[in-house]
Amino acid sequence: MQSVVLGSLSVLVALSPIVALVAALWLAGRRQRTRLAEIAQQVAVTDAIHAILGAVVSPVARRTVWGGWRLTIPVPLDRPETVMQVVDAAYGAFSVTERTSPTRFEIVLTPQERPVPRRAPALLPARGESVSWT
Numbered sequence: 001m002q003s004v005v006l007g008s009l010s011v012l013v014a015l016s017p018i019v020a021l022v023a024a025l026w027l028a029g030r031r032q033r034t035r036l037a038e039i040a041q042q043v044a045v046t047d048a049i050h051a052i053l054g055a056v057v058s059p060v061a062r063r064t065v066w067g068g069w070r071l072t073i074p075v076p077l078d079r080p081e082t083v084m085q086v087v088d089a090a091y092g093a094f095s096v097t098e099r100t101s102p103t104r105f106e107i108v109l110t111p112q113e114r115p116v117p118r119r120a121p122a123l124l125p126a127r128g129e130s131v132s133w134t
Contacts, residue, residue: 045061045071048090053085056082
């Protein structure tokens with residue numbers, strides 16, 4: 001009886017690194033497939049919005065823990081017509097089954113950052129120094 005238990009234990013110890021490696025590879029493959037799906041959905045939503053409005057927003061599509069979609073869109077909140085068109089275009093980029101289930105689809109609107117005005121670089125007069133490396 002003791003030899004059977006020791007034999008079984010030694011087989012489990014010997015196989016545990018292989019099982020751990022297979023599990024790690026499976027998890028990495030699953031994460032990669034999820035990431036590729038996120039990228040494809042983000043491109044589809046971006047193309048749908050840009051086809052209607054041009055390049056006004058940059059949405060970010062992510063999968064939730066339970067397999068649903070969370071679409072985060074920075075929008076100009078001071079222009080409600082644009083926000084409505086963006087939401088309609090983004091909504092249309094998802095399939096009917098994804099967008100009709102409230103637990104599988106959500107759109108999160110965030111305020112769009114204002115562009116920072118940039119000044120033209122000031123040209124400094126040369127001080128009579130050479131800028132050569134030789």
